Amino acid sequence: xxxxxxxAGAGLVSALLFTVVITGSPLAVMLSYVAPLxxxxxxxxxxxxxxxxxxxxxxxxxxxxxxxxxxxxFALGVALPAWxxxxxxxxxxxTDDGRIEWYPVGRLLxxxxxxxxxxxxxxxxxxxxxxDSYEETMRRAINxxxxxxxxxxxxxxxxxxxxxxxxxxxxxxxxxxxxxxxFVPMLVINLWGAARAVSLSGRLPRPWPALxxxxxxxxxxxxxxxxxxxxxVLTGFAGVLAQALTGALAAAFALQGLAAIHRWTAxxxxxxxxxxxxxxxxxxxxxWALPVLAVVxxxxxxxxxxxxxxxxxxxxxxxxxxxx
Numbered sequence: 001x002x003x004x005x006x007x008a009g010a011g012l013v014s015a016l017l018f019t020v021v022i023t024g025s026p027l028a029v030m031l032s033y034v035a036p037l038x039x040x041x042x043x044x045x046x047x048x049x050x051x052x053x054x055x056x057x058x059x060x061x062x063x064x065x066x067x068x069x070x071x072x073x074f075a076l077g078v079a080l081p082a083w084x085x086x087x088x089x090x091x092x093x094x095t096d097d098g099r100i101e102w103y104p105v106g107r108l109l110x111x112x113x114x115x116x117x118x119x120x121x122x123x124x125x126x127x128x129x130x131x132d133s134y135e136e137t138m139r140r141a142i143n144x145x146x147x148x149x150x151x152x153x154x155x156x157x158x159x160x161x162x163x164x165x166x167x168x169x170x171x172x173x174x175x176x177x178x179x180x181x182x183f184v185p186m187l188v189i190n191l192w193g194a195a196r197a198v199s200l201s202g203r204l205p206r207p208w209p210a211l212x213x214x215x216x217x218x219x220x221x222x223x224x225x226x227x228x229x230x231x232x233v234l235t236g237f238a239g240v241l242a243q244a245l246t247g248a249l250a251a252a253f254a255l256q257g258l259a260a261i262h263r264w265t266a267x268x269x270x271x272x273x274x275x276x277x278x279x280x281x282x283x284x285x286x287x288w289a290l291p292v293l294a295v296v297x298x299x300x301x302x303x304x305x306x307x308x309x310x311x312x313x314x315x316x317x318x319x320x321x322x323x324x
Contacts, residue, residue, distance in 0.1 A: 007053025036082035043086030051083035253297030
């Protein structure tokens with residue numbers, strides 16, 4: 001019963017956070033970014049079935065409050081990714097010496113990238129089942145935004161002699177990459193925040209991981225290389241998928257780059273100053289800083305130590321209920 005009640009409540013809260021975005025206010029947009037949070041909290045703090053109940057309850061609420069076509073968007077774009085990441089986070093198996101091998105955080109980050117890329121691709125396909133329809137829909141939407149922001153200038157020449165048509169084409173071309181790259185930190189922040197909240201309440205079965213020791217799996221750099229190559233040579237929706245995966249993997253490596261900097265500066269006298277400068281540069285020069293951090297993350301993948309996920313104790317199966 002607690003699973004049903006908790007899951008239903010979490011799903012309704014998540015649906016509310018998802019639907020407030022229709023008001024268009026900046027606060028509503030910010031609230032929509034944390035729509036996965038209640039689902040993850042329910043799945044981590046109770047069990048993964050509570051996350052599934054939250055998905056169903058939230059999709060039903062969105063369908064009733066908005067329209068039924070929005071229910072799959074909530075389920076596939078918000079709730080099910082949140083449930084799946086929480087499910088993976090609590091996977092663990094006892095070892096022969098009585099310790100627990102937890103699902104590595106690096107693999108979890110790789111799944112975050114995969115989810116971000118696939119959801120971005122699915123969103124693109126939903127805009128038009130042909131690539132031409134997708135491009136036309138994107139152009140209309142971007143033109144509307146430009147006209148709202150720039151007025152009549154959006155019909156011809158923009159400031160500094162830029163062509164509005166060229167700007168729209170550029171935005172359409174990079175949108176899958178940018179959308180997937182921005183989706184990764186959003187998912188990571190929701191997962192981290194939910195895990196921290198559940199940990200503080202004493203309901204998190206797995207011990208808090210050493211995040212600076214996080215390492216993506218060794219094949220991950222090669223996956224990034226394949227996706228990057230595909231984004232240049234593939235066309236149509238195949239190219240959109242390659243771009244989305246490239247952006248998502250690059251964002252994941254940027255986060256690994258930050259983790260590596262935390263690890264390399266541990267115990268150093270100037271660590272607070274170094275980390276403060278790094279984050280200041282990231283905030284001010286976000287577009288340029290992320291590729292640099294991604295390169296750092298790729299280097300760390302080749303030269304960093306393997307991630308350790310074994311801790312003392314026996315898994316409390318009753319509280320997590322989704323281990324191998």
